Amino acid sequence: MNARTSALLLFALALPAHADNIAMEDQTQILTDAVNPASRQYFQPPKLSELPDNAFGKLVQEGRAIFVDTKTYAPEYVGNGLACGNCHLEQGRQANSAPLWAAYAMYPAYRKKNDKVNSYAERLQGCFQFSMNGKAPDATGPVIAALTAYSYWLATGAPIGQELPGRAYPEVAKPKGGFDLAQGEKIYAAQCAVCHGKSGEGQTSGEEYVFPALWGADSFNWGAGMHRINTAAGFIKANMPFGKGGTLSDEDAWHVAAFMNSHERPQDPRLVEGSVEKTRDKYHANDGVSLYGETVNGQILGKGF
Amino acid sequence: MNVARWTFAGLFLALSVSIQAADPNAIYAKGGTNPAAMACATCHGAEGEGLAAAGFPRLAGLSADYMKKQLMDFASGQRANPIMQPIAAALSPEEVDAVTTMLASKPGPKVERISRAAVAEEVGAVIALRGAWERNIPECVACHGPSGVGVGKAFPPLVGQSAQYLSSQLIAWQQGTRKNDPNDLMGHIARSLTHDEIKAVSEYFANLTETGAGR
Numbered sequence: 001m002n003a004r005t006s007a008l009l010l011f012a013l014a015l016p017a018h019a020d021n022i023a024m025e026d027q028t029q030i031l032t033d034a035v036n037p038a039s040r041q042y043f044q045p046p047k048l049s050e051l052p053d054n055a056f057g058k059l060v061q062e063g064r065a066i067f068v069d070t071k072t073y074a075p076e077y078v079g080n081g082l083a084c085g086n087c088h089l090e091q092g093r094q095a096n097s098a099p100l101w102a103a104y105a106m107y108p109a110y111r112k113k114n115d116k117v118n119s120y121a122e123r124l125q126g127c128f129q130f131s132m133n134g135k136a137p138d139a140t141g142p143v144i145a146a147l148t149a150y151s152y153w154l155a156t157g158a159p160i161g162q163e164l165p166g167r168a169y170p171e172v173a174k175p176k177g178g179f180d181l182a183q184g185e186k187i188y189a190a191q192c193a194v195c196h197g198k199s200g201e202g203q204t205s206g207e208e209y210v211f212p213a214l215w216g217a218d219s220f221n222w223g224a225g226m227h228r229i230n231t232a233a234g235f236i237k238a239n240m241p242f243g244k245g246g247t248l249s250d251e252d253a254w255h256v257a258a259f260m261n262s263h264e265r266p267q268d269p270r271l272v273e274g275s276v277e278k279t280r281d282k283y284h285a286n287d288g289v290s291l292y293g294e295t296v297n298g299q300i301l302g303k304g305f
Numbered sequence: 306m307n308v309a310r311w312t313f314a315g316l317f318l319a320l321s322v323s324i325q326a327a328d329p330n331a332i333y334a335k336g337g338t339n340p341a342a343m344a345c346a347t348c349h350g351a352e353g354e355g356l357a358a359a360g361f362p363r364l365a366g367l368s369a370d371y372m373k374k375q376l377m378d379f380a381s382g383q384r385a386n387p388i389m390q391p392i393a394a395a396l397s398p399e400e401v402d403a404v405t406t407m408l409a410s411k412p413g414p415k416v417e418r419i420s421r422a423a424v425a426e427e428v429g430a431v432i433a434l435r436g437a438w439e440r441n442i443p444e445c446v447a448c449h450g451p452s453g454v455g456v457g458k459a460f461p462p463l464v465g466q467s468a469q470y471l472s473s474q475l476i477a478w479q480q481g482t483r484k485n486d487p488n489d490l491m492g493h494i495a496r497s498l499t500h501d502e503i504k505a506v507s508e509y510f511a512n513l514t515e516t517g518a519g520r
Contacts, residue, residue, distance in 0.1 A: 049426075061424070069422040090438045091421070194459050194487050195448070203457045205450035206418070210460075243443045243494060 022270055023125035023136035024118055026111055027223055028287045029231060030098075030168045042095040042166045043102065045154040056149065063150025066143060067092055067100075070132065071208070074143045079134035080266065081202060081209040081218035084147075087131060087226060089239055092154060095166025096238035096245075102167035104155035120148060130224035133266045169234030174289070175251040179229065181296070184259025187252050191241050200263060215263035217305045223268035228288035232257035262296045267304025276302040327399040329407030341395035345404065348388075353408050357467035357511075366413025366465070370458035372405040378485035385482040414465035416513050418451040429509030432502050440497045445506065448490070453510045459487060463510040471507035 048064075051057045066073040068085040085091055092100035107120035118126075121144050125136035137143035158164060189198075195211040196202055202213035213219040225231050237253035239245045248256070272278040280293035280302070292302045333353075336344040345364070350356055353365030364372065378384040379393035396404075421444055425434040433453070436444040445463065450456045453463030463471060477483035478495030486492055498506070 048424075065422040069420050072420075072422065085421070090436070094438060191488065194490070205454055205456050208420075208451065210447070210450045210456045241488065241490070242447065243441055243490065244488075245441075 021136070023129060023139070024122040025270060026114055026116065026118060027126055027130055027225055027283075028111070028113060029225065029228065032163060032168050032171070043158055043164050045093050045099075045101045046156050051153070056153075059146055059149040060153045062142075063146035063148070064091060066146055067150060074137065077128045077134045077137050077143065078132050080132060080213070080220065081204075082132055082212050082220060083209075084127065084132070086212045087220075087235065092150070094239070096168075096170050097235070098168050099154070099166060100151040101154040101158055102164040104151040105158050105160045106163065106167070120151070124148070129269055131220045131226065133219075133221040133224075133269075169231060170238050172230070172233045172237045172250045172253050174230070175254050179254045179258035179289075181255070181259050181262055183252075184255035184257070184262075187248070187256040188259050191248070192256065195242065200260065214260050215265050217266060219265050221266035221268060222292050222302055222304065223270055223283070227261055227265065227292065228290050229254065229258045229261050230288045232261055236260075258291070262291050262301065264299075264301060264303065264305070268292065268302070271304075276300065327397070327403040329403040332396075332400050332404045333407065337396050337400045339395040339397075341391050342400065343392055353411055355465075355467065355470070357469065360467060360469040360473055362467075362470045363414070363465045364408045365411035367409060367461055368455065368458045369402075369405040369409035371455075371461050372408065373401055374458075375485070376401050376405070383483075383485035384477075413454070413462060416452045416454065416464050418454065419446070419513070420451040421446060427505065427509070428502060429505035429507075432498070432506040433509050437497075437502075442494050442497050445510075452513050464513045466511065468504075468507040468511035471510060472503050475503045475507070 051060055062073070066084070067088070068083055068091050070083040070085075071078050071081070087097070088094070088099065089097040095102075103123070104120060107123060108117045109123070110117050119139075121139040124144055124147050125139065128134045128136050188200075192214075196214050197211070199216070200214035200219070201216055202209050202218065203211040209218070220226050226235065233250075233253045236257050237246070237248055237250065241247070268279055268283065270279060270283055272282050276293045280290075284290045284292045294301055332342070333345045334351075336342050345353075348356060348359070348361045349364050350361075353363065355361050355363035375384060376389075376393040376396065379386055379389040382390065419434070421434050423430075423434055425431045431437075432442070433445045436442045436447070445453060448456070448460050449463050450460065455462030474483060475495045475498060478486075478492045479498075484492060495503075
């Protein structure tokens with residue numbers, strides 16, 4: 001067996017066992033060691049002006065373009081109105097916004113939970129299928145190659161396999177009395193609606209979304225990490241309102257995250273035998289705080305569109 | 306009862322007639338009923354294209370809701386301006402509705418749409434397309450849309466305005482004479498920009514257009 005076929009075999013092995021078209025089934029929360037972000041110096045990714053003007057530089061720029069304007073540069077893999085950069089701010093550079101420089105060197109990642117190893121390519125594919133509610137690009141194709149090059153370049157000088165401060169989104173303590181949807185609705189109206197619209201629908205300029213949809217058919221699906229209230233609270237606390245991250249209290253971040261995630265969105269593509277209940281038991285029950293399959297205002301959430 | 310209802314209906318009719326009677330083109334070209342509401346065209350140009358050299362803004366193609374809010378803010382002093390304050394205060398609500406609706410229906414500037422995917426080298430382009438996040442300054446186009454074409458009723462276009470007008474507004478926020486933005490979303494950004502950045506980013510947006518006051 002030559003090297004090429006064994007590599008192919010390895011790739012085939014890495015495909016999910018129950019052979020849907022889901023590239024990376026495990027979308028459970030990335031566990032980070034909780035550190036106070038303000039107390040740490042963050043890793044500094046290189047500047048774009050330092051990018052070499054050669055084939056590598058060109059590939060990195062392609063990856064950056066896909067990342068910030070996914071719909072234009074990789075349209076066939078996008079099933080909603082989002083771009084990668086909508087949740088990974090400053091083109092994937094912002095600490096506490098799941099920056100690419102903190103991600104790249106943490107893969108392949110072993111998950112004890114299901115005793116699996118996920119490659120970086122699979123992680124990227126997962127984001128397409130869940131956050132972008134789309135299709136996974138081929139792991140060896142040009143889209144993944146460009147995004148990997150962009151991530152690799154941003155991580156220039158970062159230590160391999162060492163968790164950097166600012167990775168993923170910060171942990172935000174759950175309010176003592178739990179979350180409050182009515183409170184969340186008020187915060188939403190006062191702090192978010194001006195950009196994301198009265199009904200979370202976002203705002204467009206021409207065809208393009210400028211302010212992304214927070215729920216509804218054009219937003220992330222029920223399998224995406226952002227649908228977890230705890231994950232969304234962390235993102236919102238650190239990054240929203242846009243340009244004024246860190247201004248909401250922990251409680252308010254939770255209330256508004258819960259309000260956002262108490263609305264319908266596209267179905268979890270891992271749907272088990274057409275049943276929201278079974279899908280909840282298999283994928284959601286032990287993964288953070290989620291309203292998938294719960295009843296809110298008399299409606300069971302998770303029906304999708 | 307019936308009589309009262311008919312008088313009511315009559316009153317209503319009279320009122321709606323007076324609403325329709327606010328002729329937007331007359332207000333724009335000759336001024337409002339109150340003489341203090343001077344003819345807009347004098348300063349904002351015959352077609353609402355603005356007067357770049359004087360720093361008078363373009364109004365053609367701006368959102369009607371945005372303009373209504375600005376006129377209220379001028380009148381209340383939230384946006385302090387000695388020229389526009391008396392004019393805004395002298396316009397009736399019907400006149401404001403009519404003239405802003407007319408102006409909004411005019412075409413905005415034509416411009417090639419430049420998004421964050423574009424390469425940015427000069428200071429102005431870097432601020433516009435990348436921001437300066439270490440100072441909590443997001444990319445301008447993230448809120449004002451690609452090429453700063455404006456988004457919805459809360460985010461006005463930057464393209465189509467002159468560099469002089471754009472920088473005057475950023476300085477007004479720094480000096481606290483303009484404080485009418487929702488939740489200080491724009492104010493904190495303007496206050497964090499340096500003088501050189503204001504100049505560069507204003508020129509960046511002003512030079513994007515082919516038509517209107519920006520030239």
